[in-house]
Amino acid sequence: MRNCPICSDKELLLVVRNDKEYIRIEISDTGYGIEEKDLPHIFDRFYQIKHDDTSTGSGIGLHLVREYTKLHNGDITVSSEINIGSTFTVYIPTDLPKNNEDKYPDEEKNIISSIALLSTKEKDNKKKILVVEDNEEFRNFLTEQLSENYYVIDAIDGEQAEGLVLSEYPDLIISDLMMPKMNGIELCQRIKNNIQTSHIPFILLTAKISNESKIYAYEAGADSYISKPFSFELLSVRIKKLIEQQENRRKLFHKTIEITPSNITTTSLDEELIKKVLSFVEENINNSEYSTEDLSRDVGLSKAHLNRKLQSIVDLTPLQFIRSVRLKKAAQLLIDSQYNINEISYMVGFNTLKYFNSYFKHEFHMTPSQYREKNKE
Structure with a gap:
């Protein structure tokens, strides 16, 4: 020594x-x-x-x-x-490499660069999670662990987090309850009461385990409440399930021809929005000139906000949503009415039978006549 x-x-x-x-x-x-x-x-x-x-x-x-x-x-x-x-x-x-260049042989440097580039591209395909935690140690730990499967951004308190939510629009939020400036309960309330962000799943982490604390959390709109200390596996499963539930609701919209807003949303705010959007589209179902600009104006949201909201809830742009509602209505008419296909095409706002047949086949993977024949029973 x-x-x-x-x-x-x-x-x-x-x-x-x-x-x-x-x-x-x-x-x-x-x-x-x-x-x-x-x-x-x-x-x-x-x-x-x-x-x-x-x-x-x-x-x-x-x-x-x-x-x-x-x-x-x-x-x-x-x-x-x-x-x-x-x-x-x-x-x-004492024999650690002096720098990164000493650590990797020349033949490995290109591989490392390629991996870094691939990681940047994959970031766009990963779900985005916001971690809100004032304890730097714990925040860094969560960010590091979650980064294996998600694109993670972080904030040190609720005030900073709210700004990030409105600029980054994460797919899910994980927040501590006790924080300076704005605590987790207030942050959750503000997120869930804002039509731009109300659809985002929210997980609260806290050392408080009383029933009263849980009631406050769920009244604020939290989707999940996890008490510390907890296993990271528990948090991982909860994240996975909340994202899966969101995906399943989107799939349900695409599978069914009757749209039930309550089945594809998680908050009353989102349900009311979908009801409103749906009612305006249905009122103009035979108007081929009804556009996304018209829908945005009727709903009272900018085109960008309406686009982001519909993408989040049903994974469709406003234009795709309008078209999907028209086609679902056409499917119902094919089953329940005696109108011919050409008549139905005009009734749901398509100017030409050619475009109607094309979009219908893309939506239902069969032609309108095949769909009617299949559903006669």
Whole structure:
């Protein structure tokens, strides 16, 4: 063992372990100490030691320290005595590459560049999740873990988050409850009461486990409430299910010919919007000149906002939505009426039979005559 030449005291030392040289870093405290039964678990993710006081951590700090140490091919150990304190010892090898260029051979650099480019392209295909958390350590952990499957953006409080929601329009929001400036409950209320954002699934994370807190969360419009500490697997499954539910509602719209707004929306605000949009399209079902501009004006939303909203709820642009409603109405007439196909075409706003047949086949994967024949029974 010898002193490290870059260190001013004996807290950092050069040591040899298994014939390899390491820098040893020791950090000690004079706290409660750690009981022997807890020592094997303190680096586990979300593991928390229970004390008599009310202070609690997030259970990820030491886990992150261990993971970062491993990334540097190092090791971390701990020793502790009750009512005396704990000592954490980190070992980092001295032969780490000086920079990234030393780390990768020339033949691998092109591969790394290609992967980075591919990741940028894949970002556009991933669902976008906003993480709102004032605890930097926990926020970084969630962002890092979720980034494996989602494109993640983050905010430090509700106020910053609201601005990001209105500029980034995430597919899902995960928010802590207790935060400065604007807490999670207020953020959820503002998101769910804004027609531009009311469709976005919202998950609240909190250390509060009382029924009263849960009631406040669900009254604010939260789609899910998860108490800390929790397993990351639980959060992952909840995210996956909320996104799947959203996708299933979109599929339901495309599968059925009778549109039920309550079946394809999650909030009363969205349900009312779809009812309004649907009523205006149906009122103008035989008007081939009825356009997306007309619909935007009637509904009271800009074209951009209406487009974003319909894309989020039914995965269709306003023009596609108008056409889909016309075709669904045509399908109902083919089943329930004696009008011929040409008459039905004009009744639902198509100027030519050619375009009607083409769009109908694209929507239902068969011609209008085939559809009528199939549904006679």
